[in-house]
Amino acid sequence: MTACADGGISVAQSQTVVVKIGTSSLTKKTGYLAISVIATLVETLCALQNAGHRVILVSSGAVGVGCARLNLAERPKTISMKQAVAAVGQGRLMRVYDDFFTSLNQPIAQVLLTRTDLVQRSRYVNSYRTFRQLLQLKVIPIVNENDTVAIEELRFGDNDTLSAQVASLVGADWLFLLTDVDRLYSADPRSNPDAQPIHIVEHVEQLEDLQVQIGDRGSQWGTGGMLTKIEAARIAANAGVRTVITDGQHPENLIKILAGESLGTQFSPKKTVANARKRWIAQSLVPAGKLYLDAGAVKAIQTGGKSLLPAGITEIEGEFEQRSSVQLCDAQGQEIARGIVNYSHSELAQIMGHQSEEISKILGYTSSDTVVHRDNLVISQSL
Numbered sequence: 001m002t003a004c005a006d007g008g009i010s011v012a013q014s015q016t017v018v019v020k021i022g023t024s025s026l027t028k029k030t031g032y033l034a035i036s037v038i039a040t041l042v043e044t045l046c047a048l049q050n051a052g053h054r055v056i057l058v059s060s061g062a063v064g065v066g067c068a069r070l071n072l073a074e075r076p077k078t079i080s081m082k083q084a085v086a087a088v089g090q091g092r093l094m095r096v097y098d099d100f101f102t103s104l105n106q107p108i109a110q111v112l113l114t115r116t117d118l119v120q121r122s123r124y125v126n127s128y129r130t131f132r133q134l135l136q137l138k139v140i141p142i143v144n145e146n147d148t149v150a151i152e153e154l155r156f157g158d159n160d161t162l163s164a165q166v167a168s169l170v171g172a173d174w175l176f177l178l179t180d181v182d183r184l185y186s187a188d189p190r191s192n193p194d195a196q197p198i199h200i201v202e203h204v205e206q207l208e209d210l211q212v213q214i215g216d217r218g219s220q221w222g223t224g225g226m227l228t229k230i231e232a233a234r235i236a237a238n239a240g241v242r243t244v245i246t247d248g249q250h251p252e253n254l255i256k257i258l259a260g261e262s263l264g265t266q267f268s269p270k271k272t273v274a275n276a277r278k279r280w281i282a283q284s285l286v287p288a289g290k291l292y293l294d295a296g297a298v299k300a301i302q303t304g305g306k307s308l309l310p311a312g313i314t315e316i317e318g319e320f321e322q323r324s325s326v327q328l329c330d331a332q333g334q335e336i337a338r339g340i341v342n343y344s345h346s347e348l349a350q351i352m353g354h355q356s357e358e359i360s361k362i363l364g365y366t367s368s369d370t371v372v373h374r375d376n377l378v379i380s381q382s383l
């Protein structure tokens with residue numbers, strides 16, 4: 001990759017590209033499919049695939065298309081209704097994609113994920129292998145959340161986050177978020193006509209300094225608005241993926257952006273990236289509890305790169321088993337790290353504040369000298 005004079009990036013080699021398209025771009029105000037957008041999207045993805053890139057499409061639209069099919073005027077409010085409507089829409093959506101891709105002789109695959117699929121390490125690795133195999137077969141996987149079976153506590157909830165997790169899982173080079181605005185603005189351009197366009201974001205944290213106002217409400221059919229797109233860009237940047245928020249009405253712009261044109265808002269990836277296992281701990285696992293630490297333990301973890309010992313724990317919150325993910329917090333409740341625990345909450349209640357040598361006397365056995373080993377611990381600032 002080389003930097004262009006206008007700030008864009010020019011790409012010569014084969015890249016792994018994840019493209020997410022939102023409901024607001026796939027459907028018209030009437031709720032019916034935006035056929036010309038889908039046709040251009042399909043042509044663009046096939047062109048990228050034929051140019052030697054590996055392509056994954058994350059497509060929303062199951063709920064929106066299901067609503068149109070059932071003549072519902074607004075997005076369902078109850079979970080069971082949403083799940084039923086998504087089941088109607090997902091099949092139709094894939095039928096349309098298959099017709100378009102087949103006319104360009106491009107095989108596709110449907111991959112429906114729930115958050116649980118990425119929480120368990122073996123399923124996470126298995127999902128990675130499936131994507132790798134599909135890409136080797138030159139198939140374009142089309143991913144969506146498995147809305148019909150996902151339970152509330154273990155949902156991605158929005159496809160921006162899902163697409164970033166997929167980009168991190170497969171080690172993508174690019175994540176494109178296609179939406180109904182052409183880029184990020186200093187405020188929601190729908191309600192602020194004076195909002196200023198933002199072309200490049202070197203660090204996601206910089207948005208706070210720039211005082212960018214991010215509406216959390218999406219369009220009529222969209223889910224997360226800009227908030228979830230920024231969160232997706234943060235997850236992707238931490239995984240070394242470059243994110244671009246760009247206009248869903250013009251999917252053909254993807255080719256221009258890959259060729260170096262500066263369109264949309266580009267988020268630079270981090271230069272040093274945590275390894276895949278640490279990213280899985282920080283981004284895919286859902287914390288089941290909190291451990292509050294004394295100042296000495298906070299310092300040992302934050303600056304000393306040490307494991308967490310029982311002596312440094314002052315309080316435990318939540319009920320969890322061994323090998324669960326927990327948040328490690330300072331006395332003020334601020335998260336400083338995340339990690340996988342070697343003891344359950346009831347075991348920790350007995351050994352907290354004690355020296356590691358006392359564990360076997362208190363519990364009658366020792367699973368480990370550490371509560372969270374440093375290999376299973378990720379500092380929050382680093383991600």
Ligand SMILES: Nc1ncnc2c1ncn2[C@@H]1O[C@H](COP(=O)(O)OP(=O)(O)O)[C@@H](O)[C@H]1O
Nearest residue numbers: 022023024179185187188215218219222223225
């Ligand atoms: N700072 C901002 N810059 C651009 N758009 C914003 C901003 N804050 C909120 N938005 C809103 O986010 C919407 C896109 O989110 P959403 O409707 O969820 O899209 P999608 O269906 O593509 O995921 C835009 O239509 C816009 O009104």
Ligand SMILES: N[C@@H](CCC(=O)OP(=O)(O)O)C(=O)O
Nearest residue numbers: 023060061062063158159223
């Ligand atoms: N999984 C849902 C989409 C959820 C979602 O994030 O929607 P959007 O904000 O339009 O990208 C569906 O297929 O309807």
